Amino acid sequence: MSKLTFDQAFERLIGHEGNFTNDKNDRGNWTTGIIGKGQLKGTKYGISAMTYPQLDIKNLTLAQAKNIYKRDWWDALNANSINPAIVFQVWDFAINAGMATAKRKLQSAVGVADDGIIGPVTLQVINSTDLNDVLMRFNAERLTYYTKLSTWPSYGKGWTNRVAGQLRYAAVDN
Template sequence: MTFDQAFERLIGHEGGYSTDHNDPGNWTGGKVGSGTLKGTKYGIAANTYPNLDIKNLTLAQAKQIYKTDWWDKLGADGIHSAIVFQLWDFAINAGRDRAIKELQQAVGFTGSNVDGKLGPMTKTKVNEFDVNDVILTLMAERLKFYTSLSTFGTYGKGWVNRCADNLKYAAKDN
């Protein structure tokens, strides 16, 4: 899977400009009412990019941010691309550390081994499993994470639909 293919899928999930006052990601402080309400556009949020002009962000600028700050920095080389896409999409939606921790749990890590780092030990363990098993277990962990959030009642339907779409991609990718 190339970055361009992954980006086309991702942008189908990420909407246009939004200034939902109840979304913590829309605030530069990362909490409702904390900092400035700058919003989210193409999934690029004020809490992660507080100094960015979110409202005037172009699709090309968003694509470059996703490539440089997310795809390149994920460090998932050596893992099957079907898993990489799922991990990358989850990282964008919930944070890189959270996504990697859920991947680590999906392959059986516990305790201090669940550290949110995609190092050699994690990659080796991921590659010991069947691709489908990793994807399905990672998706289960993802859904459990979403349902644990206090904002699930408001945003949960969108998160679950995103997961459903990603399972369809997973079926094609492996």
């Protein structure tokens, strides 16, 4: 098992998150996170106006996005403490659905209280649970989450394809 580095994870992520989008029906593109309220500033490299309303999203550089992902997402996830086969799964979901959601779904997958804190208790259970079980349960949690969203009819196919890609990475990282 090789250690997945932040740089490797970022390269994978940019395969999903890239060009500037300004979909008025995607709440992530609005500075308030509410469709039709605030400014429609869009998303670029997966960095959304909802999460970063102060940024000039359209003119965001790849280097700026990479710095944001390292500081606010990778480090905040405690990624270097999680098995590399799991870390990209959770990190990608965090970027797609929010950090708190991804952490809680990982905790649900391993059967600990879903308080959103990836601390010593959660890490101990993750590390003592069969790796394939964690990966399968986590992606099941992820798919169940997506199917319950009101936006599933519009974005569900893309989310499902994204999870399929994550399962392929899990097989390589495992």
